[in-house]
Amino acid sequence: MKPVTGSKIVVGMSGGVDSSVAAALLKDQGYDVIGVMLRLWSDSETENRCCAPDAQLEARRIASQLDIPFYVIDAQEAFYQAVVQPFIDGYAAGNTPNPCLNCNRQIRWQFLRSRAKALGAEYIATGHYARIESSENGGYRLLKNPDPDKDQSYFLHVLTQEDLSQTMFPLADLSKPEVRQLAREFGLAVAERPDSQDLCFIGHGNYRDFLRKVNPSSIKPGPILDLNGSVLGEHQGLADYTIGQRKGLGITGAEPYYVVEKDFEKNALIIGFKIELGRIGFYAADINWINGESPSESISADIKIRYKSKAMPGKITPLDNNLAQIDLTESLPDITPGQAAVFYQGQVCLGGGIIQREAL
Amino acid sequence: MKRIYLDYAATTPVDERVIDAMLPYFKENFGNPSSVHGFGQISDSALDKSRRSIAANLGAEPSEIVFTSCGSESDNLAIRGTAFSRRKQFGFNHILISPIEHPAVQATADQLSALHGFEVSYLPVDQLGLVDREAFENHLREDTALVSIMAANNEIGTINHLPEISEICRNRRIPIHTDAVQYGAHHEINVDTLGVDLISLGAHKFYGPKGVGVLYVRSGTKLLPTQTGGSQEFGFRAATENIPLIVGMAEAYRLVQEEGPSRREHLIPLRNQIINFVLDEIPASLLTGGSLQHRLPNHASFVFENLDGNLLVQVLDSEGFACSSGSACKTGDPKPSSVLTNLGYEPNWALGSLRVTLGKDTTQKEVDQFLEILPGCIRRVREVSS
Numbered sequence: 001m002k003p004v005t006g007s008k009i010v011v012g013m014s015g016g017v018d019s020s021v022a023a024a025l026l027k028d029q030g031y032d033v034i035g036v037m038l039r040l041w042s043d044s045e046t047e048n049r050c051c052a053p054d055a056q057l058e059a060r061r062i063a064s065q066l067d068i069p070f071y072v073i074d075a076q077e078a079f080y081q082a083v084v085q086p087f088i089d090g091y092a093a094g095n096t097p098n099p100c101l102n103c104n105r106q107i108r109w110q111f112l113r114s115r116a117k118a119l120g121a122e123y124i125a126t127g128h129y130a131r132i133e134s135s136e137n138g139g140y141r142l143l144k145n146p147d148p149d150k151d152q153s154y155f156l157h158v159l160t161q162e163d164l165s166q167t168m169f170p171l172a173d174l175s176k177p178e179v180r181q182l183a184r185e186f187g188l189a190v191a192e193r194p195d196s197q198d199l200c201f202i203g204h205g206n207y208r209d210f211l212r213k214v215n216p217s218s219i220k221p222g223p224i225l226d227l228n229g230s231v232l233g234e235h236q237g238l239a240d241y242t243i244g245q246r247k248g249l250g251i252t253g254a255e256p257y258y259v260v261e262k263d264f265e266k267n268a269l270i271i272g273f274k275i276e277l278g279r280i281g282f283y284a285a286d287i288n289w290i291n292g293e294s295p296s297e298s299i300s301a302d303i304k305i306r307y308k309s310k311a312m313p314g315k316i317t318p319l320d321n322n323l324a325q326i327d328l329t330e331s332l333p334d335i336t337p338g339q340a341a342v343f344y345q346g347q348v349c350l351g352g353g354i355i356q357r358e359a360l
Numbered sequence: 361m362k363r364i365y366l367d368y369a370a371t372t373p374v375d376e377r378v379i380d381a382m383l384p385y386f387k388e389n390f391g392n393p394s395s396v397h398g399f400g401q402i403s404d405s406a407l408d409k410s411r412r413s414i415a416a417n418l419g420a421e422p423s424e425i426v427f428t429s430c431g432s433e434s435d436n437l438a439i440r441g442t443a444f445s446r447r448k449q450f451g452f453n454h455i456l457i458s459p460i461e462h463p464a465v466q467a468t469a470d471q472l473s474a475l476h477g478f479e480v481s482y483l484p485v486d487q488l489g490l491v492d493r494e495a496f497e498n499h500l501r502e503d504t505a506l507v508s509i510m511a512a513n514n515e516i517g518t519i520n521h522l523p524e525i526s527e528i529c530r531n532r533r534i535p536i537h538t539d540a541v542q543y544g545a546h547h548e549i550n551v552d553t554l555g556v557d558l559i560s561l562g563a564h565k566f567y568g569p570k571g572v573g574v575l576y577v578r579s580g581t582k583l584l585p586t587q588t589g590g591s592q593e594f595g596f597r598a599a600t601e602n603i604p605l606i607v608g609m610a611e612a613y614r615l616v617q618e619e620g621p622s623r624r625e626h627l628i629p630l631r632n633q634i635i636n637f638v639l640d641e642i643p644a645s646l647l648t649g650g651s652l653q654h655r656l657p658n659h660a661s662f663v664f665e666n667l668d669g670n671l672l673v674q675v676l677d678s679e680g681f682a683c684s685s686g687s688a689c690k691t692g693d694p695k696p697s698s699v700l701t702n703l704g705y706e707p708n709w710a711l712g713s714l715r716v717t718l719g720k721d722t723t724q725k726e727v728d729q730f731l732e733i734l735p736g737c738i739r740r741v742r743e744v745s746s
Contacts, residue, residue, distance in 0.1 A: 008678070034678060037692070038692070039691065039692030039693055051692065053691070056691060069677060069678060071674040071677075071690075071692075072690060072691055072692030073670070073671060073674065073692055074668065074670060074671075074692045074693060074694055075692075076693070114743075114744040115671065115744060117740065117744070118671060118675050118740040118741050118743070118744050119674065119675055119678045120675070120678055120679070120740075
């Protein structure tokens with residue numbers, strides 16, 4: 001269902017080319033467009049990169065050029081609760097959390113939609129590269145952008161039917177060159193700026209410095225073990241490592257070592273050779289099925305375990321409590337607890353969940 | 361969508377008559393008033409005429425009128441200029457201000473304290489923002505260099521009783537300054553009735569242009585210039601005078617005198633309608649600042665419990681009504697206004713402030729339309745405010 005022409009639509013604006021073109025397209029289609037940027041929490045050292053002063057200035061400039069109102073809405077507290085705290089807790093539990101997923105679910109949709117409603121807008125829009133389609137049964141489907149390098153459905157798998165029913169993605173199937181061309185046609189001189197920036201809330205240091213500051217106990221030295229349990233060295237904190245990592249281990253062997261596992265109970269880093277790395281199956285939790293219903297039995301799907309990784313065929317078996325068992329056709333070296341596994345059938349994004357540490 | 365402006369305390373549109381008065385001084389009569397030639401003489405004459413006009417309307421002497429670039433500059437010149445002069449002459453280091461001054465006064469006093477060793481103390485005010493006369497006397501010291509108390513507050517509209525306070529200062533021979541940027545936009549001022557030594561005014565609050573202000577300096581009040589250079593403005597403010605804006609300010613201020621009573625007669629019932637409506641119809645709402653007697657005639661200001669004032673202003677704007685909030689901040693980082701927290705409001709009230717300020721051309725219909733949409737906007741914002 002497209003909103004009727006002339007109705008109010010809130011567009012999340014980052015100051016970058018994608019959201020600027022999204023706003024321009026909607027304005028061009030006759031909607032009453034309101035530009036909004038959310039003010040997000042940031043480590044005290046600096047402004048959050050998703051709403052930094054230069055980003056605000058750019059977004060304001062574009063809004064003025066498009067002759068639409070532009071507001072920056074305070075979401076600092078909500079962002080801290082929904083994104084930053086779970087990020088800190090995730091590392092403390094030995095995971096590598098993906099904060100953008102919580103941000104999309106709770107801030108960029110739930111929070112923004114509520115503020116949009118207060119502003120009198122039933123719909124929100126963003127500059128994501130993905131498409132929403134009405135399905136035969138009256139629901140909504142999320143589809144990939146045809147360009148695998150630009151497709152952002154991975155981050156959008158957390159959206160619900162209600163979210164999709166009140167969302168527009170004006171860029172839909174467009175390619176990046178087409179969006180740049182549109183920016184030129186609209187006369188928008190905008191720089192490239194990713195719509196969301198990973199770890200936008202952490203200042204000049206890196207996330208390890210941030211964790212050391214906010215939760216020192218989550219970063220303590222421990223043993224580096226091989227798969228037989230022999231001690232090979234000492235690590236400086238499990239948060240410093242990610243599954244599949246090769247560089248920076250400082251341990252030489254007959255062949256290169258990789259991080260195979262993080263044993264949070266023992267605070268041990270388990271390393272092994274390439275052949276020992278990899279899992280072919282795992283559990284995923286907090287599964288969101290975009291159509292709102294879990295399948296009653298196993299289904300075949302393509303599974304993406306990272307934003308930039310290729311999808312791999314596999315089988316998804318729904319379990320109780322929003323869990324699912326994922327069986328891949330081949331083992332993958334970098335299955336990382338805390339990251340999302342996202343399921344596709346063809347162009348359709350079915351949903352996804354969070355990769356769990358526990359082995360099958 | 362027709363947009364309705366209800367933020368006249370922020371700024372006002374320039375009156376047509378003021379524009380007409382200014383126009384000849386941009387292009388035809390562009391001379392520098394300090395020049396010897398005829399071009400300069402025309403400008404000098406316009407400057408003199410403007411100064412005399414404002415002086416006459418204030419009951420002051422022309423030599424007591426210093427043109428500046430804005431109300432904030434007038435505040436800076438008054439406070440810095442007097443503080444440094446009194447220190448130089450007498451070694452006095454104490455500055456006494458109210459806790460709800462405009463940032464132009466507050467931040468200036470803060471800097472004098474932080475960088476120059478002045479000691480700043482604050483007068484007690486009641487919850488309406490009124491300075492207590494007796495408490496005032498107790499706060500004066502032997503080494504008080506300067507007192508500054510705003511005539512009317514921009515955020516909460518409260519009008520102070522300056523004549524009583526200035527009398528005390530006069531008896532103690534302590535210079536007293538008042539920021540009358542809001543007050544002077546609505547009320548005729550007589551410098552002897554008000555009794556203060558220094559008065560700041562800004563033209564754009566009364567349908568004059570932005571970028572021009574006045575500091576009234578009572579004859580005999582000593583102050584050091586803060587902007588040094590040529591000897592313009594009796595040596596108090598170096599700069600080639602901005603003749604078109606000065607001419608505009610004089611015309612706009614003449615109109616304040618001429619039309620002041622009729623403007624107030626128009627504004628007060630509309631203001632009272634808004635205040636009564638909000639207090640009756642909106643749950644958990646409070647009027648901030650002065651009672652109807654001690655309040656600017658165009659000024660209605662409220663706090664609403666548990667409401668994001670910033671979002672309310674955005675929602676009202678999207679409905680076509682331009683208002684403001686003390687905590688509003690266009691970068692999305694609202695803080696409770698220091699005026700409201702200093703008056704004792706808790707953050708869950710202070711963050712939910714709304715200021716509605718009317719203008720001489722505001723109509724009954726505009727006020728009715730505003731009051732029609734206001735309760736719904738507040739309800740929607742409250743639903744999402746935590």
